[in-house]
Amino acid sequence: MNARDLEALVRAAARSEDAAPPAEPCPLLERLQEYAAGPLAAAERERVRRHLDGCPACAAEVALAAAFFGPVAEADPEVEAVVARLRQRPAVASDPQLVPAPVGSAESPLPPAPASSGVADLRERRPSGHAERRAPGWRGLALAAGVVLAGGLAFLVGRPAGDPLPPPPEESTVRGSLVVPVGPLGEAADWPTAFRWEPVREARSYRLTVRTVDDRTLLAVTTEASEHPLSPAAAFDRAVTYRWQVVALDERGEVVARSPEVSFRVLPLAEPAPGLPPGPVGQ
């Protein structure tokens, strides 16, 4: 069993629509953030509090927000140092297009950012805008745990019982991914009819990209449906692995979620038995 295929299977299972739902739908992210900030009405506050008791994903979002809305140690030298940097290069400019370059970018007189900073890259990209509007909740957590479990299942399949669990492979982590690919995943005997993924509540459209393993883009389309026809005659061959990914976009065309990159391959046709005519080709 290919570990990547296994991950994809577990991931899809973890977020399936018919799996046991949590006791109640997760609150909107904004509601969790308001809960952390404090302005919720008493009844709503109590409803959120009850939900948090059984939903670690939402509880984690509240913990993140609480760290933002809680008391700020303005006298902390580390905080002061960061604030000083912000004052040194304020974001306010007469034209938003002329806002100062981020610290470390090519235009900045300050020392260049380390290679891992990514600020320059972020400026080149279309801003992603708002965070997703509903907490991923258990479904998001199930997605995350599914990835963890993939390592555990690989262990169960491939290692004798009693060995310590290996760490999950780094490439197995699906970070921040909230679009779940349904298929094609792994290997298939025949051509699937379409690329399919689970719809995202906040999405108005999806951008599907299909690439070869050497990173050549074969298909890049935007669709409002949660599927796109797979036309093998167009660009795909049997026995070749392809990678695909879906990005969910909101009404402004901004990214609200993205899928992990998954792969699939259609198995080669079986060799015809001696004496029989050859099978169909060119699918």
Add this chain to the structure above:
Amino acid sequence: MVVNEASDEELIASSRAGDEAARRAALEALFSRHYARVASWCLRLAGDRDEAAELAQEVFLRVQTRLDSFRGDSRFTTWLYQVTRSVALNRFEQQRRRAVGSLDDEDVAEPSDPAPSALERMADGELRARFQQALREDLQPLEGQVLYLHFGLGMRLDAITRMLGLSNASGAKAYVVAAKRKLARGFGRWLQGTDGEGTR
């Protein structure tokens, strides 16, 4: 209007209605009053003042370019947090992409076992339900939170340790290890036990 006494929302209104000088003054006042809050959160996330400064600056760049989309449906600080969180999630994604890199030949190696029967049955609805049940019932709340932040949002373990104020020796890592063990022991063994027979 005295900018130092104005509410956030009044400053935003002023930045939209006034002349250029008033707009700048309003925005500078608005941003300055939130610098420490954003800086503090970014520090907890990054653990390093250089990285925190980059992140915080990206936040305020984003706030300025997107302030027109703030409709006042929520408090400005809530919206500011949403922008901050979004910038941080983008940063996590970028770090993940750097760590993973593009798929190489090893990533798409041919499967050694094309049809293990138990794992094929992941498409089974009962199996999916059992898996979600294991997530809800087998993990401690804090283990679930750490899993979500690390694998769901992509936060580094050291950042989770700081954000959740974990004081144990190995921080968030210990919670991930414990969660993996529990999931493998519960659901994983149940799955193994159903392998090959086609019965549940």
